[in-house]
Amino acid sequence: MGEMEQLRKEAESLKDDITAARKAVQDLTLQDHVAGTAVVGRVQLKTRKTLRGHLAKIYAMHWGTDSKLCVSASQDGKLIVWDSYSTNKVHAIPLKSSWVMTCSYAPSGNMVACGGLDNMCSIYNLKAKDGNVKVMRELAAHTGYLSCCRFLSDSEIITSSGDCTCLLWDIETGTEKTVFAGHLGDCMSLGVAPDFNTFISGACDFTAKLWDIRDGQCRQTFGGHESDINAIGFFPNGNAVITGSDDASCKLYDLRSDQELITFQDSSIMCGVTSLAPSLSGRLLLAGYDDFNCNIWDTLKAERVGVLSGHDNRVSCIGVTPDGMACCTGSWDSFLKIWN
Amino acid sequence: MASQDQGAVGVADPDDDSPNMIAYRKIEDIITRLQDETEGVPVRTVKSFLSKIPSVVTGSDIIQWMMKNLNMDDPVEAVHIGSLIAAQGYMFPISDHVLTLKDDGTFYRFQAPYFWPSNCWEPENTDYAIYLCKRTMQNKTRLELADYEAENLARLQRAFARKWEFIFMQAEAQVKIDRKKDKTERKILDSQERAFWDVHRPVPGCVNTTEMDIRKCRRLKNPQRVKKSVYGIVDDTQTQSPVHTPSQQSSKDTREDVEKEILFLNTQLDRHCMKMSKVADTLMSYTEQYLDYDPFVAVPDPSNPWIGDDVTFWELEASKDPTQQRVKKWGFSLDEALKDPVGREQFLKFLESEFSSENLLFWLAVQDLKSRPLQEVPARAQEIWQEFLAEGAPNAINLDSHSYERTSQNLKDAGRYSFEDAQDHIYKLMKSDSYPRFLRSNAYQDLLLARKKPETEQGRRTSLEKFTRTVGKSLTSKRLTGLMQSS
Numbered sequence: 001m002g003e004m005e006q007l008r009k010e011a012e013s014l015k016d017d018i019t020a021a022r023k024a025v026q027d028l029t030l031q032d033h034v035a036g037t038a039v040v041g042r043v044q045l046k047t048r049k050t051l052r053g054h055l056a057k058i059y060a061m062h063w064g065t066d067s068k069l070c071v072s073a074s075q076d077g078k079l080i081v082w083d084s085y086s087t088n089k090v091h092a093i094p095l096k097s098s099w100v101m102t103c104s105y106a107p108s109g110n111m112v113a114c115g116g117l118d119n120m121c122s123i124y125n126l127k128a129k130d131g132n133v134k135v136m137r138e139l140a141a142h143t144g145y146l147s148c149c150r151f152l153s154d155s156e157i158i159t160s161s162g163d164c165t166c167l168l169w170d171i172e173t174g175t176e177k178t179v180f181a182g183h184l185g186d187c188m189s190l191g192v193a194p195d196f197n198t199f200i201s202g203a204c205d206f207t208a209k210l211w212d213i214r215d216g217q218c219r220q221t222f223g224g225h226e227s228d229i230n231a232i233g234f235f236p237n238g239n240a241v242i243t244g245s246d247d248a249s250c251k252l253y254d255l256r257s258d259q260e261l262i263t264f265q266d267s268s269i270m271c272g273v274t275s276l277a278p279s280l281s282g283r284l285l286l287a288g289y290d291d292f293n294c295n296i297w298d299t300l301k302a303e304r305v306g307v308l309s310g311h312d313n314r315v316s317c318i319g320v321t322p323d324g325m326a327c328c329t330g331s332w333d334s335f336l337k338i339w340n
Numbered sequence: 341m342a343s344q345d346q347g348a349v350g351v352a353d354p355d356d357d358s359p360n361m362i363a364y365r366k367i368e369d370i371i372t373r374l375q376d377e378t379e380g381v382p383v384r385t386v387k388s389f390l391s392k393i394p395s396v397v398t399g400s401d402i403i404q405w406m407m408k409n410l411n412m413d414d415p416v417e418a419v420h421i422g423s424l425i426a427a428q429g430y431m432f433p434i435s436d437h438v439l440t441l442k443d444d445g446t447f448y449r450f451q452a453p454y455f456w457p458s459n460c461w462e463p464e465n466t467d468y469a470i471y472l473c474k475r476t477m478q479n480k481t482r483l484e485l486a487d488y489e490a491e492n493l494a495r496l497q498r499a500f501a502r503k504w505e506f507i508f509m510q511a512e513a514q515v516k517i518d519r520k521k522d523k524t525e526r527k528i529l530d531s532q533e534r535a536f537w538d539v540h541r542p543v544p545g546c547v548n549t550t551e552m553d554i555r556k557c558r559r560l561k562n563p564q565r566v567k568k569s570v571y572g573i574v575d576d577t578q579t580q581s582p583v584h585t586p587s588q589q590s591s592k593d594t595r596e597d598v599e600k601e602i603l604f605l606n607t608q609l610d611r612h613c614m615k616m617s618k619v620a621d622t623l624m625s626y627t628e629q630y631l632d633y634d635p636f637v638a639v640p641d642p643s644n645p646w647i648g649d650d651v652t653f654w655e656l657e658a659s660k661d662p663t664q665q666r667v668k669k670w671g672f673s674l675d676e677a678l679k680d681p682v683g684r685e686q687f688l689k690f691l692e693s694e695f696s697s698e699n700l701l702f703w704l705a706v707q708d709l710k711s712r713p714l715q716e717v718p719a720r721a722q723e724i725w726q727e728f729l730a731e732g733a734p735n736a737i738n739l740d741s742h743s744y745e746r747t748s749q750n751l752k753d754a755g756r757y758s759f760e761d762a763q764d765h766i767y768k769l770m771k772s773d774s775y776p777r778f779l780r781s782n783a784y785q786d787l788l789l790a791r792k793k794p795e796t797e798q799g800r801r802t803s804l805e806k807f808t809r810t811v812g813k814s815l816t817s818k819r820l821t822g823l824m825q826s827s
Contacts, residue, residue: 007599291420
């Protein structure tokens with residue numbers, strides 16, 4: 001017993017050392033540093049398109065790399081691929097399980113994936129020779145719901161689950177290649193780094209973790225949130241991570257200084273953050289909330305510079321196009337809106 | 341905000357893990373302040389027609405208070421938050437089932453703490469049936485059922501046909517209890533009870549605020565307990581709804597767990613923490629550099645295709661003729677140049693002119709390898725080795741002996757990441773050496789400054805042609821490369 005006590009003491013003292021090391025590099029806060037910069041002007045985005053077609057709550061959406069096609073998943077049991085510019089439905093894919101919670105568009109545009117309470121990630125081939133969209137693979141190994149999935153390429157996909165783990169899959173063989181275990185609560189969301197070498201996960205243990213895709217190791221852990229982390233994303237340069245939580249705040253963590261840089265919160269915001277996406281330059285942070293609105297933050301000054309209101313129910317997902325031209329919000333009111 | 345504990349383990353309070361509790365606590369703080377005797381809104385009894393309306397406050401009074409006490413300049417924001425609070429049922433319009441806040445003389449009342457959402461009510465249909473039933477038993481206009489309520493009652497009567505006698509008796513009992521109360525108190529309680537049901541059985545078309553994200557459902561407070569009845573009824577015939585048992589997390593820390601944690605913490609400690617000032621600098625300069633390219637901040641040129649239906653922007657992006665804006669971006673970093681297919685092509689062209697294109701070709705081949713299906717990886721890895729690294733390779737790259745050895749070892753069990761070291765080395769070489777020269781080159785400068793150049797013979801050939809050409813490069817150029825690299 002004495003040995004466990006000693007080990008635990010060692011762990012605690014290491015944690016103290018780490019906190020001290022982080023404090024030691026706090027020669028300046030971000031606030032001080034940006035004191036001289038002006039707040040970016042008021043940002044007013046308008047709805048340019050409304051994508052109608054889903055019959056129930058939309059839980060997820062993801063842009064394709066061409067910045068025009070996107071895929072959305074709804075509890076009406078459908079996955080819809082939209083040509084968002086014309087608002088036409090390119091594909092309406094009926095799902096085996098209507099309890100879908102996530103969807104993803106492959107960078108190549110050849111496939112989409114989705115999953116949910118069925119604990120599986122289903123991959124659909126959009127470019128089959130006969131023109132029909134069919135299930136290509138069903139990736140089953142998770143013991144909890146599928147909360148998020150993101151393609152690395154046509155060959156690999158990463159999934160996060162309510163079973164507290166993330167998995168890297170080889171799509172061709174349909175097998176799991178690497179397990180990323182370490183979270184103590186449901187993994188809710190994941191984001192892949194711009195260089196595709198690492199990814200981040202946010203979980204219901206209130207922490208975010210950075211994982212190395214190549215060796216499966218957890219490189220860094222970030223805490224500070226007071227409730228579930230529902231949304232996570234990389235800052236465009238890949239050096240920082242942004243999280244959104246049920247504690248009504250978003251936080252920006254820097255990877256190189258290994259700590260939180262800034263918190264985005266306001267006393268008038270009382271609801272949880274459901275989704276987030278940075279603008280192309282990273283100067284703006286768009287975050288969707290339970291109170292039906294989307295708030296736009298100046299990332300450097302941590303001030304609200306705009307609001308997107310127009311949905312009649314919770315905003316459940318948000319995405320900015322790769323070319324930065326527009327953002328899309330999906331809601332429990334069954335509509336997707338394109339803004340800029 | 342000062343960062344709190346950022347250790348390796350998250351902190352979760354097992355007693356209060358309902359995701360909505362944080363929001364409820366904030367709302368309840370405001371509600372308590374609103375009802376404060378001295379600092380709150382004026383709640384009073386209003387004389388109307390033939391009777392008195394007890395304990396009400398106007399919507400505008402609430403809005404005014406919120407703007408003053410919650411630091412809001414915009415009444416729209418106060419209405420938004422007020423409606424949020426009303427939708428959750430913490431305050432309600434006395435004459436409407438729809439729970440929103442209006443900035444006018446509409447009368448509102450505050451909800452009794454018994455009915456607060458933070459008590460985690462999940463009222464069963466039996467309770468709702470009892471409620472609707474008892475309303476029909478009392479001859480009061482204010483208790484008349486709305487159309488949708490009458491429909492609900494009819495439906496419940498069909499569904500509970502076999503136990504309707506029980507429900508009827510319960511409703512009668514409730515009516516008896518209610519009759520004993522003071523008239524004014526009853527008015528207030530009746531309205532509060534109605535508001536409770538407006539939250540849990542909302543008007544058709546209204547948002548149901550009790551709907552939970554299904555991912556969070558199974559982590560509700562006390563999911564295993566039998567749902568408590570609003571009217572205190574213990575019903576044995578009530579079936580327990582199936583509950584998802586959360587996957588058991590072994591909470592006991594084994595010695596192995598703690599040792600693993602110590603290992604992790606040691607690596608964390610060893611990592612070099614960059615100074616905040618440097619980090620802040622990078623963030624600022626990145627956003628500054630890209631601000632001109634951010635359509636949400638700077639007006640794009642040509643115009644944003646989403647505004648005005650002019651798709652010229654997208655057509656230009658797809659074309660092989662890059663705009664000056666686009667060419668300028670290639671100069672931000674090697675990554676940017678490589679991300680853009682036209683930038684990549686230009687860089688490759690430049691490298692060919694310097695006889696060092698094998699570096700980029702190797703880098704591209706390794707990138708491609710990483711996205712191949714697993715089954716193709718070993719074969720492809722060997723091909724890459726043969727082309728770029730083996731003795732007498734046609735496109736030999738220059739690697740330091742250490743990386744060379746490591747790569748050679750990796751290939752014994754070839755995988756997607758066998759060439760990571762080598763690729764990293766080559767990337768750094770290109771970044772520090774060829775890339776800056778590319779930016780200074782005439783070819784790049786001409787594009788950047790949009791100087792028109794007469795078409796050269798090389799310019800007319802496609803990238804693909806050049807690629808196949810360079811694969812069969814002669815030994816002469818190898819010597820030239822060697823010469824150039826040593827200079």
